[in-house]
Amino acid sequence: MTSYSSLGNLKMSCNHVLRACNLTKLFSHLQKCFINLAKLFLQPQKCFNKPEKVILQPCKTVLALAKGFLQPCKTVFAPEKVFLQPCIAVLQACKTFFQYNYLLLHKRFPVKPLYLQQNTLLFRIILNFAVQIMTTAKTIVSKPFDIKKIREDFPILSRKVNGKPLIYFDNAATGQKPQVVIDAIDYYYKYQNSNVHRGVHTMSQEVTVVYENARATIQKHLNATHAHEIIFTKGATDAINLVAHSFGKKFISKGDEIIISTMEHHSNILPWQQLCEEKGAILIVVPINDAGELLMDEYKKLLSDKTKIVAVTHISNVLGTINPIKEIIDIAHAKNIPVLIDGAQAVAHTMADVQKLDCDFYIFSGHKLFGPTGVGVLYGKEKWLNQMPPYQVGGGTIKTVTFEKTEYADLPLKFEAGTPHIEGGIGLAVAIDYVNEIGLENIAAYENELLVHATEALTKIEGVKIIGTSKHKAAVVSFLVEGIHNYDLGVLLDTQGIAVRTGHHCTQPLMQHYNLQGVIRASFAFYNTKEEIDIFVEGLKRAIKMLK
């Protein structure tokens, strides 16, 4: 049994090496671990005569895999190809191994109970180990978070503004575009331009495939069950309007209630407000505390039999608050109320798994996710989308049309009237692939460093008050400087090449909550740096000095 406890040590020492993050060391260490593991696998067979034929194979696989780990040491520059693959294979082998054990048990082989126990234990250990390695591998593979290289991917970052190098801190308004996205749009117009879903000619067929692949990429990114649950829209605002209009038409009537929150963007207020006015429904608002967090107890109290839908933002564009959307959804679902999540601010910073969240609608815009402007996404559960009437009608949305009656197309085309923003959809998928290559977890971790750095530096400046101090925050800092108008600071920062947003940020009700005329907002993306934040802070100090 000593060998098993040594496995525990193995895991620990492995963790240690992982923390050291030396790739070569890590890989050779892993190799040794796997060889040891494989040896352990082989051992039990000596004390058991029959099943070596079935057990031997997976053991050999593990051994071979272990040898395979030698390779990455030689090709560290592309570890994902040589490293992730064997890890997946290990998992696969473990599964097979488990199946063999299962067979042994149920086919009533003369199996010694101890042997099975050992095998199961080994299986668990190696499984955990493999999972751990997989997770670490992912981090390491994308670990070369080479900020210099990333910045080179964004041509606009090298331009100058007012004679100064651009410092772009208005990412919550729109994200910059990596070269791959620009190239995709360029390529589309040079070689692919045709209309989708229509022609029999080759180019139309080709581009339809590319466009539908883009939809599939988005489906995969959100982990939606079906590709037809992904509806292309003009943007986030358009997507919310679609739901408010179409869901509203079918499900909202007089006296019904719609729940939103204080921190919503106008785009997640006005469509519902208008719907309420039309239908005689009531708009209910979940309040927030001074830190900028939703009052969940109040939210629970506000839900009633009359509530027909809840629409809240995933991340606040001003406060940066990351809302507990899973909890919000679960609470509403307990009363069979569907939930729409406004992911406009979230998609560039965090993963949204719509199946895990179980949300009914999730919407976002492409341009904030480093994709083209003019394209957005509505994810909706099939069961809702099928029941909802078309929003806009016209070309592309139909099966048959006569002057008496029209039969509408199935999802998603039912909601995509007219020629879509083809290069937008294609470009968005490229942007998603780009972001996933860097890894949203890495992006979130790096951006959090920026957020902490900026918050620390800003709080040191006299008179600065940060608006939005939630425990769970995205890389957005909104603030005020006592006695100075945000507009003045915005202008003087711009003069120094620093782009921030000033004003009410399309959240006037939120401004009214804090009794503010407006705030200054610096919002970061993964291509920003701490050095830029330092320049920004110095620029801000200079501006304050001028304005005092």
Place this chain on the structure above:
Amino acid sequence: MNIEQTEQEIIEEFEIFNDWMGKYEYLIDMGKSLPMIDEKYKTDDKIIKGCQSRVWMHSELKDGKIIYTADSDAIITKGMVALMIRVLSNHAPDEIINAKLDFVEKIGLTQHLSPTRSNGLVSMIKQMKLDALVYRSQH
């Protein structure tokens, strides 16, 4: 000094500064010397609607000439109002109506005329000329 002469004077003053930080510093100083509006006129109906900062403007006709007073909660905006007042105030309605105000472009303030900057410079000029039209029609 007529309107064109004041404009020329301002153009020359701004030429002294070779970067925008300097120009803004000058504008801020000018803002501080703005002929302040009487508090009783700082009411909502005197606000020139700009998106990000509020500007209150009041005008009076004295001896055939319009006197403007104003205030803003943003100091750069205040500087711009001060600039406009320096050019237009204390002139006859006709002169104000016909003023081309080329200096705005010449000193590089044109970027502030774009609607996205929303500082209300356009609305400011419009309001001042509108007031002048009203006074002329009263004659």
